[in-house]
Amino acid sequence: MWEAIIQQFPRYAVLAALFIVVVMIVLGVSTVITGRAAVRRRLAEATAAGQSETTVASLRDTAPDAWSRLVGAIEKRGVSLVDTNNATLTARLATAGYTSPSAPRVFTLIRIVTTLGLPLLFVLATVTRGEPPSLFKLYFFGSVLAVLGLYLPNLWVSARASRRQQEITNGFPDALDLMLVCVEAGLGMEAAFDRVGREMARSHPLIAGLLATTVLELRAGRGREEALRRMGDRAAVDQIQSFATLLIQSNKLGSSIGQTLRVYASEMRERRKMLAQEKAHKLPVLLSIPLVACMLPVMIGVLMLPAAIRVVRQLIPMMGG
Structure with a gap:
């Protein structure tokens, strides 16, 4: 037996070497393919992020879309x-x-x-x-x-x-927190708006669009008060309109913008928490409608059906004499 194994040893060694070579080639090829796929994915993400920032930062469309061309032709x-x-x-x-x-x-x-x-x-x-x-x-x-x-x-x-206003309301406290960090780091209001708009271009594109448009209006020479009021009008959300009014008053009175942002962000988060609690308290009332309409008749039928069957079995023989 040992002699047979010794005779077959060169063959087994060659097969093992071929197996190791094939495995190394497969691992090398898969590593190269995976690396290229990761590079392509990162390039695609970077390109998409650049396109989204470019889209957010633009105030107007350079080329008309199909709807505009159709309307013009009509x-x-x-x-x-x-x-x-x-x-x-x-x-x-x-x-x-x-x-x-x-x-x-x-x-x-x-x-x-x-x-x-x-x-x-x-x-x-x-x-x-x-x-x-x-x-x-x-x-x-x-x-x-x-x-x-x-x-x-x-x-x-x-x-x-309504959906757009809800998205803006949900994401604006996060924008206020980022603005507070930027202001406390030494940035001005315009620079803070620009930085927060760039950071939130993917997480909250609506808020990023509002801030980017306001920054472009300020850079174009529009007054700060008018630009803030136009931002509130574009958003059509009470919280953002109040925020714009608060910034205008802070600018006129010379108070600290950082403290204003901190207090208003806390108030908005508290308001959002109260709205969530209000919706949670409405759930029992809303659930009672399908409960009464669907489950209650079935429960009454299940409870009353045995008694009704017994009554029928007792009364029908008595009525028949």
Whole structure:
């Protein structure tokens, strides 16, 4: 047996050496591929971060989008898409985050398309079914769909504005903490806004956009009071409007901005905590509705069904004589 092992030893040694070589080659290739993938991922992240900062720091779009080109082409053919309450509509769309100059005209175009398109789709679907459509049915459902198409864009804008305001409210205490750190480190208000906007470009892009726009307005020569008030108006959030007013008063009175930021950040966090507690206290009341509507009838049926069966079994023989 030992002689056979000794004779086969060179063969086993060659196989072991080949196995080790193959394993080393595979490990080397996988290490190189993994390293290149990590480098590509870091480059992609850096490029995305640079693009997001560039997007946040810009006050206007250099190239029109597809919607703007479509609106321009329609208006060139003599169809005016300017709303009668253009200023109010522009303010509403800005609250929802649509700050493009062509946003009111795009909104008007979408309302026209939905108002006319939904009834037209219903009529086409009814005609293509092969059944003779009822005039009352066409009139009723067409009117309902027209009204729905008229108000759906408004509902969408209102929901988007509420969601945007909620995101700004949730992230603004973090921005105040960063501003406090920057101010206590010796930065001015404009430099603190710029630094916080760059730091929060990925975590809270809405707040970063507000701060970046304010910084650009200050650098363009706008007064500090007017720039802060415009920031509050763009946000359309009571807390940020109060914050802008507080900074204006602190600037006029010469009080410490750091202490102002510390107190206001504490108040905003306390307010957010109170709102969370208010929502938690509303849960029992909201849960009672499905409890009463769904679970209570089932529980009553389970408890009363045996008694009802016994009563039926007792009464039916007695009534039958």
